Amino acid sequence: MSSVPHYRVGIGTDLHRLVENRPLIIGGVRIPSSRGALGHSDGDAALHALADALLGAAAQGEIGELFPDDDGSLEGLDSGEILSEALRRVHAVGGKVVNVDLVVQLERPRLLPYREPIRRRIAELLQVPFSRVFFKAKSGEGLGAIGEGRAIAAQAVVLIEGVEEKEERE
Numbered sequence: 001m002s003s004v005p006h007y008r009v010g011i012g013t014d015l016h017r018l019v020e021n022r023p024l025i026i027g028g029v030r031i032p033s034s035r036g037a038l039g040h041s042d043g044d045a046a047l048h049a050l051a052d053a054l055l056g057a058a059a060q061g062e063i064g065e066l067f068p069d070d071d072g073s074l075e076g077l078d079s080g081e082i083l084s085e086a087l088r089r090v091h092a093v094g095g096k097v098v099n100v101d102l103v104v105q106l107e108r109p110r111l112l113p114y115r116e117p118i119r120r121r122i123a124e125l126l127q128v129p130f131s132r133v134f135f136k137a138k139s140g141e142g143l144g145a146i147g148e149g150r151a152i153a154a155q156a157v158v159l160i161e162g163v164e165e166k167e168e169r170e
């Protein structure tokens with residue numbers, strides 16, 4: 001029998017257009033801003049990237065399949081529900097979240113003052129200690145769609161443990 005720990009990594013990315021008259025919600029936290037992310041749900045790019053990272057680590061699909069953007073009933077959906085569904089699927093295959101790391105690219109506002117509330121909210125949603133969640137914000141340096149304030153992007157990586165190898169159950 002192999003003694004290799006059952007660790008899995010996952011990666012997720014997301015991109016949303018920024019427009020007037022939309023709330024800006026990042027990592028489940030409402031950020032004061034004149035522009036927010038256009039999207040079918042609440043447009044939380046950070047939680048979408050994280051949900052995809054979780055699903056990928058557990059080989060359980062992707063959020064576009066679970067929450068199709070042509071499903072009218074999902075209009076304005078709280079992305080915390082998307083993340084919670086991804087977490088349920090990780091748990092269903094025996095997985096536990098070890099840690100997550102997130103990067104959000106946004107020209108303004110600067111997000112450092114919101115880092116701790118975002119970490120706390122994500123830790124709460126993932127049911128893990130605060131110390132297992134980190135969040136970084138990067139500007140677009142004035143370049144491209146992000147730098148011109150027309151888009152927000154997010155990247156997430158996650159490590160999970162405990163997913164059993166299917167082959168070992170057979």
Ligand code: MG
Nearest residue numbers: 014015045048
């Ligand atoms: Mg998205």
